[in-house]
Structure formats: structure tokens, C-alpha cells
Amino acid sequence: MKIWTSCKNKFDISPDKFGELRSSNDLLNTPSKLRQRITEDGYLLLRGLLDREKVKAARDELLIKMNRNGSVDDNYLTREGVDLGTKNKVDQANLRNGIAVRNLTQRGEMIDFYDQFFGEPTRAFDFIWVRAVNVGTATGCHYDWVYMGRGSKQLHTSWTPLMDVSKIDGSLAILKGSHQFKKLISTYGSIDVDDERSSQQFGGWYTQDPMEVQNQFGGQWLTTDFEAGDLLLFTMHTMHCSLDNESPNNRIRLTLDTRYQPASEPADERWIGSDPIAHGPLAKRQ
Template sequence: MSQAKTILSSLGHELDCRSDTFGDLKDSSDLLSRPDALRLRMQEEGYLYIKSLLNSQKIWQARREIADCLAAEGSLRADSPIEDCIAKPGLTMSFRPDLATRSPTLQEVLYSGAMMDFFHLLLGGEVRHYDYTWLRAVAPGRGTYPHGDSVYMGRGTDFLYTAWTPLGDISWELGGLMILEKSHRLETIKNGYGRKDVDSYCTNRKNASMYASGEKWWDGALTKNPVSLRKKYGGRWLSAEFQAGDVLIFSIFTIHASLDNRSCAIRLSSDSRYQLASEPVDERWVGKNPVGHSAAGKRGRSC
């Protein structure tokens, strides 16, 4: 990790970037011909960072399709090249799944070809992907809070994997994803926080109807302070400067967050999910129009 990079922060908290608290993601692209080694590394590390897995030209094409949509809605500065995605002053934006459905190239990249071949290799059988694509168009500002994916999609198999795909090059300043080292092994988190469900609510409480309708909702954050989280559980925050074509894959129990976007551009990335077709699937994320976290996805229980 270069010591010359800019100061890094997440959720406004400056990160300690000494070698014992912050490090580089380990590249696993040399294991692509060795599926057993890939599985072992996933088991040991909780993530696989695969450089240049995807066709970079396709990634740039998908980026341009999304950038065109952002330009058409007036989210970009008119005096800058569209593909640079320079945010108009004062723009507030983060989660834009609607943009994923407007990029046919992104759908092709995520759900065919090299990506699906990789998951077939990793999982050793027929692969099913979720029908919902999480697309993030993060304007300059604070990143995503530390969390694990199990609280959002834990009703199916535990062996569900996320592919975080940068849609373009992501510098330290633009701020990419970061993984809390070996956090998938933290049983106190996995068996407590990790078994919660953001769409589950207590039917015997006064505010039950508000949770059932989605008027009130727990956001799934493990914490809003990535610095204190690392101090409490140990390990290092791991990240990298990403390039178009790179993919970061991790388990639903791996704690992750993102660096703050300290640039003037919108950071584009997608999250897509994959599992063996033979294993149980979370019904909220499959079908022609997945219900997601809507009222239809809520599940009441007596507390």
C-alpha cells in the first residue's frame, strides 16, 4: 500500500493507515485454474479479490450507458465529459438500482460470460443469481456503514456470495469498498447481528404496523463508526485502488463498508449475488419484480 496516498476516511472518521490497521486486498487471480485453492482462500479470508476478471471494455460500455442516464436527468456537470461522471454541485445520491435495469451491457456482464463461469468454478455446480441488481451511484460525500449481507438476504442459503464490481477505475480519493479482515470468523457477530433480519418485526409491539408497512425500518448497520469497530474486534481494514474489470467477491458474513468519496465525481459500482441453484433462495430477491424490502417482504413474529 502506497504511503503517499491521500488521507482516507469512512463515514467521516479518519482511518489509521498504519500497516497493522489498514492493508491491501490480496489478489487471488493466480488461483483461477485451481478451484480448490479458491474455495480454501474464501474459507480462510472471507473474500476473493480477482483482478481483470471481466472484460474492461464491457465495463466501460456499461459505465457510459449509466452515465448517459445520469446526464439526461441533470445529475452531472454539463461542462465535463459525461464518462467522467462529475457530479453537479450539491448532488445527493447513493443507491440507484433503477439504473441497473437501464444498462443492457451491465446485465450481460454480471449474468453471463466470465462472471457466471467464475461462480460455476467456485461453487462447483449450477449457479443461480439473484434477479435484483444493487447499483450504487455515490455522489461526493460519506461512504456506506459497516454491515454484513446476511441481515438483508439471510432467508436462503448461508453460502451466498456478493460480487462487488467497480464500474470504472476507483482511486483512493474516489473511495472503494473495504473488508474487515477475517470478520467472517467473528462468531459473536455472526451468531448475533448476523442472524437478524431487517424485514422482521415484532407483531406484539405498539409500532408493529409501522414496521409491517415499511414506515419504520432498521437499516442493518453494524455500527456507524468503522474505526471503533476495528479497535473492538481487531484485524485490519483492507481495500485497494480498483480498475475496470476487477471484482471483489465475499460471503454474507464478511463485514464490509466503503471509503468516503472525497472526489468531485460519482462513484459507480454494482452488487450482484450468486449461489448454487440447488440451495434455498431468499424469496425477496428473485422473480420478474422482486419484492425486496417492500411491505411484501416483511415477516412478523412474536417477541
């Protein structure tokens, strides 16, 4: 049986510790039931919600830019996204401000869904997180709140695969029940990484070991094989990480993280506007 890892640390793959995300497509036409489901599970998996042609356009736009930067192996077609193994610094602003990326994440099916989900107009963060995960790497276990918790408590994350992302390519994993871990939420889950008064004990990630948080608080790690067009959304206090990218084809895992909230509620000032301050000097609190 395949042993899955994150940041080179093993998951406990016994059935009560590791399993499959469940789809919520059957609830798509009933926003109240979607809200009830995410309250119960901390996440929603929606298969094929997004237009695959728009997803492909965003992926191609990013890979062309990455190829110009020397991050993609020219011995293969650019659209294959084969990892060249370089550590070239990528201009993230150039990647996230592309027309196709904006069309996918800030117009069309994505916004239509959130308008129905919230029951009111949606505000999308202007800052878009482009995740180009190289082979052999992963994202550690964390809550998103610690990075963006200065605004609405109804803020949600969309994780959008721009390609088919199976487990071996580094799929995202959700720790079921973690949005109800009151002790963890009141400690690590309440910090602000840009506020020295609260962030000294913890960094951004809670741990690189998925079994550590599970052994401390319980829960079951859930993931699946994703396809382009799928959408995974979750709350700010849903613990998540990614599996290690072990692509047998040496492919870069290309995904987007975007954030959405009711437009009527205050937004974290770090991630909005034409030139968001992000985690720069202007974001710091002492």
C-alpha cells in the same frame, strides 16, 4: 500520511490495522484453492477478470441514463461522471435493468467464474444494486446477510467497479477476519432487517465508525486501488464498508453489487423474479 475516512470517521492506519487486499489471480485455475482462500480470508480479489469493454458499456449505459436525470454535470463529457451535486431521485429499476448491466453481471465471465467456483450451475439474484456514490459520502460497516439471509448460506457478493476506483474515490474495504467473529455473527450478523422480531436492536449498518468494530472485535481493514475489470467477492458475513469518496475530479463512484449462489439451493424470495419485492411491504415479518 493520508488519513482515510468512512462516513467522516477515521481509520486507524497503523500497519497492523490497515493494509492492502491481496490478489487471488494465482489460484484462478484451481477452484478448490479459491474456496480454501475465501474460507481463510473471507474475500477474493481477482484482477482483470471481467472484460473491460463490457464494463465500459455498463458504465456508459448508466451514465447516459443518469445524465438524462440531471445527476451528471453537462459541462463535462458524460463518460467522466462528474457529480452535479443534485439530489434528484434516480429510477433504480431503470438503471439495473439495462442490457449492458445485465450482460456484465448475468452472463459471460462473471457466471463462468461462479460456475467453476461452486462446481455447479449458478443462480444470480435478479435484483442488481447500482451504487452511484456522490462525493462526500460512503457506505457504513455491515454484513450483507442482514439484508438477504433467507436463502442459501453459500450466497456471495460481487462488488464490481465500473471505473478505476482508487482509495480517494471511495474504494471498498474489507475487515480481515470478520467472517470468523462468532459473537458478532450470532448477534448483529443474525438479524433480518425486514423482521421486527430481530432487527429492533440493530439497523442495517452495524456502525459508521470503522474503528469501533475493530476495537471491539479486532481485524485489519484492507482495501486497494481498483481498476475497471477487477472483481471483489466476499461472503455474507464479511464485514465491509467504503472509504469516503473524496474524488479530486468530483467524480461519482459507480459500482455494482450483485449476488450469486448455487442454483440447487433455495434463494431469498426478496431478490428474485421479474419484479423482486426487495424491502417492500411484502417482505416484512412481525
